[in-house]
Amino acid sequence: MADRMKNNKISIFYKLQIFLAFAAVAAVLLPVFLNDSHWPVFARDYLEANGEEQTGAANIVSSIYLGYRAYDTLGETIVLLVAVSGTIGIISFTGKNLATGYNEDDFEGGNRKNRKRTVLMEVVTGKLGPVILIFGLYVMLFGHMSPGGGFQGGVVIASGIIFISLGTGGSENNILSHSGVLAKIEAVSFLLLVLASAIGLITGIGFFANPFNGNPIPPVGYIILLNAMIGLKVGAGIAYMSVAMLGDTDL
Amino acid sequence: MITIILVLLIALSVFTLQHRDLLQGVVALSAFSLLSAMLFYMLRAPDVAITEAAVGAGVSTVIFVWAVKSTDRKDES
Amino acid sequence: MIDRILLLILFLIGFYGIIVKKNVIKKIFGLTILNSTIVMLFVLEGSKIGSHVPILEENITPIVDPVPQALMLTAIVIGVCVTALALSIVYRLFNSTGTFDIDEIRSKLYKDEE
Numbered sequence: 001m002a003d004r005m006k007n008n009k010i011s012i013f014y015k016l017q018i019f020l021a022f023a024a025v026a027a028v029l030l031p032v033f034l035n036d037s038h039w040p041v042f043a044r045d046y047l048e049a050n051g052e053e054q055t056g057a058a059n060i061v062s063s064i065y066l067g068y069r070a071y072d073t074l075g076e077t078i079v080l081l082v083a084v085s086g087t088i089g090i091i092s093f094t095g096k097n098l099a100t101g102y103n104e105d106d107f108e109g110g111n112r113k114n115r116k117r118t119v120l121m122e123v124v125t126g127k128l129g130p131v132i133l134i135f136g137l138y139v140m141l142f143g144h145m146s147p148g149g150g151f152q153g154g155v156v157i158a159s160g161i162i163f164i165s166l167g168t169g170g171s172e173n174n175i176l177s178h179s180g181v182l183a184k185i186e187a188v189s190f191l192l193l194v195l196a197s198a199i200g201l202i203t204g205i206g207f208f209a210n211p212f213n214g215n216p217i218p219p220v221g222y223i224i225l226l227n228a229m230i231g232l233k234v235g236a237g238i239a240y241m242s243v244a245m246l247g248d249t250d251l
Numbered sequence: 252m253i254t255i256i257l258v259l260l261i262a263l264s265v266f267t268l269q270h271r272d273l274l275q276g277v278v279a280l281s282a283f284s285l286l287s288a289m290l291f292y293m294l295r296a297p298d299v300a301i302t303e304a305a306v307g308a309g310v311s312t313v314i315f316v317w318a319v320k321s322t323d324r325k326d327e328s
Numbered sequence: 329m330i331d332r333i334l335l336l337i338l339f340l341i342g343f344y345g346i347i348v349k350k351n352v353i354k355k356i357f358g359l360t361i362l363n364s365t366i367v368m369l370f371v372l373e374g375s376k377i378g379s380h381v382p383i384l385e386e387n388i389t390p391i392v393d394p395v396p397q398a399l400m401l402t403a404i405v406i407g408v409c410v411t412a413l414a415l416s417i418v419y420r421l422f423n424s425t426g427t428f429d430i431d432e433i434r435s436k437l438y439k440d441e442e
Contacts, residue, residue: 018348025343026336033336033369036329039376044393052384060382060391061298064398076402083409090416139301146383147297151405155305162313234405238310241412245317253372257334264338264361268345273353280357287364294375295382296397299367299404306408311360314408318415319353322422 055210056220057144065149066226070208073150073226074197077233081190084237088244126167132160140231144220150227154234161239162246182243186236193229196222256290273324277315284308331372339365351428352418356411363407370396 051060055067065073140153161182200209210222260283267279284307291300342365345358374396382394422428425436 021347022340022343026340029336029339033332033339034329039373039393041377041393043395044377044391047382047394048384048389048391058384059298060384060394061398061401064394065401069398072402076405079406080409083413087412087416090413090420147301147381149298149401151401152298152301152305155302155310159305159309162310238408242310242313242317245314253331254334257331257338261334261338261341264341264345267357267361268341268349268354273351276354276357280360283361283364287368290368291371294371295378295380295392296371296375296400297381297383299371299397299400302401302404303364303367306404307360307364311408311411314412314415315353318419322419323428 055223056218057223059144059146059149062143062149062223062227066223067210070197070226073230074193074208077190077193077230080234080237081186084186084241087241091245122167124167125163129160129164129167132163133157136160136231136235140227141224143227144223150230151234153227154231155238157231157235158238158242161235162242165243165246182236182240186233186240189229189232189236193226193233196225196229253290253293256286256293260286260290271325273319274316277312277319280315281308281312284311332369335365335369335372338368350430352421352430352433353415353428355430356414356418359414360407360411363403363410367400367403370400 047060047064051063052058055063057063057067136153136156136159138153139148139156140150143149143153197208199211200206203211205211210219212219212221263279263283263286267276267283270276270279284303288300288304288308291297291303339362342358342361345361346355349355349358374393378390378392380388380391382391382397384391418428421433425433427433427436
């Protein structure tokens with residue numbers, strides 16, 4: 001292919017192809033980007049009038065993706081699960097490049113390789129990690145009334161676990177950067193999410209319907225429950241992937 | 252103000268795609284994500300801003316740095 | 329209007345990264361830029377009809393449209409999934425061919441057939 005590219009005629013043809021691709025994309029997207037019609041307001045008006053009353057959450061974004069469109073959220077967590085397991089599977093098929101305990105062939109465990117770590121990074125990341133974990137829990141559990149929610153809090157928690165894993169340097173020292181613990185947290189919280197979505201089936205009001213109606217638990221309890229499940233699942237999954245990738249690299 | 256941030260985003264994306272050192276490209280992409288999180292905050296979307304800051308500037312950078320460090324850092328072409 | 333023209337330029341820069349650049353990692357950079365551009369376009373359009381964040385409080389009436397924000401929240405998380413999966417595939421390609429150049433990868437993988 002590299003020899004063929006030196007041919008002048010084919011090179012002109014290649015540039016023409018690229019130009020045509022740009023022209024086609026610009027011609028398709030120009031009406032989309034320059035569309036100046038008025039944005040519809042009836043969805044906003046309906047949600048502003050009825051959103052808090054029907055789902056119980058003051059944060060309307062959170063009430064959409066956990067109340068009205070909860071199917072999307074379930075599908076999104078499944079996509080995340082598939083992506084994490086596919087990434088780990090693809091890399092560990094050949095890889096000597098994951099952390100100890102994550103590769104397929106040395107699943108017996110063993111001591112993690114000593115990495116190059118400076119005192120500065122150890123102090124900063126190791127001491128900042130628990131603070132980030134607490135902030136992630138706050139973002140996760142208060143998603144119904146302030147900016148935040150399950151996904152955001154989960155990703156912040158994953159950042160905290162990555163910091164702890166970088167700062168303390170290995171699976172011997174803390175339990176959160178151990179491979180089995182994160183995988184089990186992810187699996188159990190996904191199971192709990194599916195069970196929580198099926199509460200409505202048992203009580204006869206439908207899949208993902210809100211089972212709490214005010215006595216004794218207000219309706220916002222269901223949003224908080226789903227936020228906690230999704231946050232644990234997303235955090236454990238992303239932290240599993242990232243800790244496995246960072247394990248053997250001299251950062 | 253939004254226009255200024257968009258011009259900065261265009262400059263950062265051109266730097267990301269044109270620079271020879273892939274690790275510096277990753278850092279520029281992280282700055283791109285932070286600037287777009289600021290843009291979302293100014294457009295009154297705090298949920299999207301938190302997600303973009305945590306995902307784009309945090310986790311995505313970790314994955315890119317892993318990929319670049321465990322393979323090849325220079326872009327010869 | 330000027331904001332949307334700038335967003336179109338940003339989209340075309342990402343598209344340029346995908347189809348012109350030879351390096352595979354730079355193709356993934358282009359993919360990430362495309363994803364961010366679409367998210368910005370939706371949030372920019374949805375913020376035209378209000379002046380407050382979509383968190384209900386007393387006497388705060390014209391909120392922005394929360395529906396594009398909820399959709400884009402999903403899109404960002406799916407975007408990081410796509411990035412992680414693409415990078416793991418690139419890592420496998422580098423391990424088996426030793427290069428990032430897409431032409432060299434093709435010539436090495438299909439050496440026997442040509």
